Amino acid sequence: MESREAIQQFASTLQGELMSAMETGGPTEAIQVCNEVAPEIAADISADTGWDVGRTSLKLRNPDNAPDEWERAVLESFDAEVAAGTPADEVAPSHEVIQTEDGARFRFMAAIPTGGQCLACHGEDIDSDIKHALERLYPEDEATGYQAGQVRGAFTITQEM
Ligand code: HEC
Numbered sequence: 001m002e003s004r005e006a007i008q009q010f011a012s013t014l015q016g017e018l019m020s021a022m023e024t025g026g027p028t029e030a031i032q033v034c035n036e037v038a039p040e041i042a043a044d045i046s047a048d049t050g051w052d053v054g055r056t057s058l059k060l061r062n063p064d065n066a067p068d069e070w071e072r073a074v075l076e077s078f079d080a081e082v083a084a085g086t087p088a089d090e091v092a093p094s095h096e097v098i099q100t101e102d103g104a105r106f107r108f109m110a111a112i113p114t115g116g117q118c119l120a121c122h123g124e125d126i127d128s129d130i131k132h133a134l135e136r137l138y139p140e141d142e143a144t145g146y147q148a149g150q151v152r153g154a155f156t157i158t159q160e161m
Pocket of ligand 1: 027028029030031034035036038039055056057059060061062063065112113114115117118119120121122143152153154
């Protein structure tokens, strides 16, 4: 429940920042939001809650967001659900208690659907200015070629228990 609220807060804060940057400066300015503000929002929520909060994906833009083994399996299950016909925005979050060397952890992930507004920076046909800006910041970018309705990635939370 609280995990859902934290993710809701992450998603809506980021969405708000992204949309206002798109309006004032266009996608090249909005790239700054994703580049700087997204990790800041995650860090703020992590500091508030004491949990580890972030975003991840099977096709990464920022290698810092790489999934661990549990996250990778959940991302694959989200993709499988969508391939089987579940709309990406209706895929249910996944949670599990995992035993680690440092004790039990509550893990929670919620799928992030690709919407039309994401395609400017994650789609198949990216404007050359944006492409160049992305190449500068993310030389190993894999997070393009998406279509609306696919799972772009997930919000992920780890809580110590
Ligand atoms: C203005 C360009 C832009 C738009 C529009 C955009 N993104 Fe991104 N996205 C980025 C950048 C830049 C990063 C890398 C952020 C970082 O360094 O952590 C990113 C990273 C991500 C990540 C983290 C995983 C990874 O690949 O590193 C997810 C998930 C994501 N975006 C989803 C979305 C979704 C969903 C939308 C639409 C609601 C969206 N993005 C719209 C530029 C954009």
